[in-house]
Amino acid sequence: MAQANAARERRLTLLVSTRKGLWRAQGDATRRSWKLSGPQFLGHIIHHCVADPRDGKTWLVAARTGHLGPTIFRSSDRGRSWHEAKQPPALRECSGRVVDLTFWLTQGHSSQPGTWYAGTSPQGLFRSDDAGATWRGIDGFNEHPQRKSWCGGDQDQTPDGAKLHSVLIDPRDANHLYIAMSSGGVFESNDAGAGWHPLNRGVRADFLPMPDPEFGHDPHCVRLHPAAPDRLYQQNHCGIYRLDRPSDRWEDLSAAMPRSVGAIGFPMVLHPGDPDTLWVFPMDGSSVWPRVSPGGKPAVYRSVNGGKSWQRQATGLPKLQAWFTVKRQAMTADALAPAGVYFGTTSGEVWGSRDEGRSWKCLAAHLPHIYAIEVA
Amino acid sequence: MPVRVLIPGPLRSYTSESSVVAASGESLAAIVDELDQRYPGIRFRIIDEQGAIRRHIKFFVNGVQAMNLQPRLQDDDEVMIVCALSGG
Numbered sequence: 001m002a003q004a005n006a007a008r009e010r011r012l013t014l015l016v017s018t019r020k021g022l023w024r025a026q027g028d029a030t031r032r033s034w035k036l037s038g039p040q041f042l043g044h045i046i047h048h049c050v051a052d053p054r055d056g057k058t059w060l061v062a063a064r065t066g067h068l069g070p071t072i073f074r075s076s077d078r079g080r081s082w083h084e085a086k087q088p089p090a091l092r093e094c095s096g097r098v099v100d101l102t103f104w105l106t107q108g109h110s111s112q113p114g115t116w117y118a119g120t121s122p123q124g125l126f127r128s129d130d131a132g133a134t135w136r137g138i139d140g141f142n143e144h145p146q147r148k149s150w151c152g153g154d155q156d157q158t159p160d161g162a163k164l165h166s167v168l169i170d171p172r173d174a175n176h177l178y179i180a181m182s183s184g185g186v187f188e189s190n191d192a193g194a195g196w197h198p199l200n201r202g203v204r205a206d207f208l209p210m211p212d213p214e215f216g217h218d219p220h221c222v223r224l225h226p227a228a229p230d231r232l233y234q235q236n237h238c239g240i241y242r243l244d245r246p247s248d249r250w251e252d253l254s255a256a257m258p259r260s261v262g263a264i265g266f267p268m269v270l271h272p273g274d275p276d277t278l279w280v281f282p283m284d285g286s287s288v289w290p291r292v293s294p295g296g297k298p299a300v301y302r303s304v305n306g307g308k309s310w311q312r313q314a315t316g317l318p319k320l321q322a323w324f325t326v327k328r329q330a331m332t333a334d335a336l337a338p339a340g341v342y343f344g345t346t347s348g349e350v351w352g353s354r355d356e357g358r359s360w361k362c363l364a365a366h367l368p369h370i371y372a373i374e375v376a
Numbered sequence: 377m378p379v380r381v382l383i384p385g386p387l388r389s390y391t392s393e394s395s396v397v398a399a400s401g402e403s404l405a406a407i408v409d410e411l412d413q414r415y416p417g418i419r420f421r422i423i424d425e426q427g428a429i430r431r432h433i434k435f436f437v438n439g440v441q442a443m444n445l446q447p448r449l450q451d452d453d454e455v456m457i458v459c460a461l462s463g464g
Contacts, residue, residue, distance in 0.1 A: 043386075065386060066432060067384075067386050067430075067432040067433060067459035067460070068386055068387070068421035068422065068430070068432075068433075068459075069420055069421045069422065069423075069424060069430050071417065071420065071421065084416070084417045085417075086416060086417070088417075088420060090420065090424075090425035091425055092425075093425060093426060093427070096426065097426075098424040098425055098426055098428075099424075099425065
């Protein structure tokens with residue numbers, strides 16, 4: 001009985017957020033076989049669906065449609081039924097600004113059940129203390145007198161809209177937060193969001209005229225290692241970086257990547273148990289930024305030494321003429337041993353590895369453009 | 377003022393799939409507020425937090441487009457909510 005329960009517990013669900021709805025892939029106990037189900041919210045643009053590991057049953061979805069404004073849907077039964085938020089993230093009337101979409105969802109600290117954070121486009125930070133039913137803006141950021149300087153104007157924004165993402169909570173201190181903005185850079189708060197300061201020293205911003213700006217950078221994805229929370233990694237518009245606190249200067253790891261591939265990409269995934277192991281999915285950021293796999297040869301790159309060197313992991317992936325790429329929320333890892341790694345492509349395929357990236361298998365195909373993948 | 381409100385397909389998940397609902401109010405703003413009372417959440421999908429009609433939403437009163445929620449209504453007016461063209 002204990003073995004059966006353990007096997008059942010190892011069955012994972014991948015939450016696949018796409019431009020046209022939400023799908024889920026249910027794995028068997030070995031992670032070899034996956035069954036696709038869905039869609040839910042067909043026709044909705046699902047920017048992020050996240051499961052709450054604190055209670056094992058709450059899922060939140062950030063959704064909008066081409067016509068309708070943004071909202072949050074909540075499930076307290078692992079996606080069987082959904083309820084819309086009573087008060088989705090919305091900026092203050094006096095701000096003159098409008099939330100175009102909720103882009104990022106992060107569950108709060110383990111000591112604060114029911115607390116969630118949301119990052120929006122344009123850049124806004126929100127918090128819910130009732131499992132996503134109602135949301136309030138974090139004024140310490142949204143109304144900060146320097147917010148406009150940090151975020152820049154329309155010409156500073158990424159092609160599909162400025163966004164606040166990578167909301168990270170220090171597992172040792174619920175008041176210690178990090179956020180990242182494209183564009184704007186990485187910022188830190190030590191008081192639960194009441195005050196913020198930039199944290200971008202050492203990070204290049206080649207698209208700005210000044211050599212070492214305090215903010216205005218373009219972090220694509222920032223991760224904090226849950227078992228070693230002084231270790232952060234960053235996949236940036238201008239390379240790959242690591243930060244070991246209390247230092248406030250990021251170390252540029254870009255040169256360790258093969259020159260022919262480059263160090264530009266969007267997602268970044270950390271090994272659940274080893275702070276020195278991480279994965280990235282490089283893309284072509286040359287010339288006009290084609291945003292495809294370099295040379296049409298997709299590959300994951302893994303480092304097992306904190307980014308000092310990288311190994312190409314492409315066994316099982318298409319060898320040529322495959323021009324997809326992977327968005328910043330569309331790559332994740334499970335917490336099993338060996339770790340499973342998963343990514344979803346702009347061409348609607350879900351790929352998975354049950355051996356930490358050594359070999360890959362296509363788990364699902366023909367889905368819409370994939371925006372995010374999370375493990376439930 | 378009792379009016380008829382025509383609900384477009386993308387919003388009918390709020391109205392239990394009804395394409396026409398009755399509402400009462402002296403202005404478009406009042407009608408939208410009443411709809412939100414009866415169908416929680418519908419307002420924010422079509423009106424943003426600054427009170428503006430969202431980019432791909434249009435309102436017509438008796439066939440005449442309303443550019444904001446200020447127009448006054450008369451008994452038996454017909455309010456049509458339209459999801460404008462939005463591709464992709």
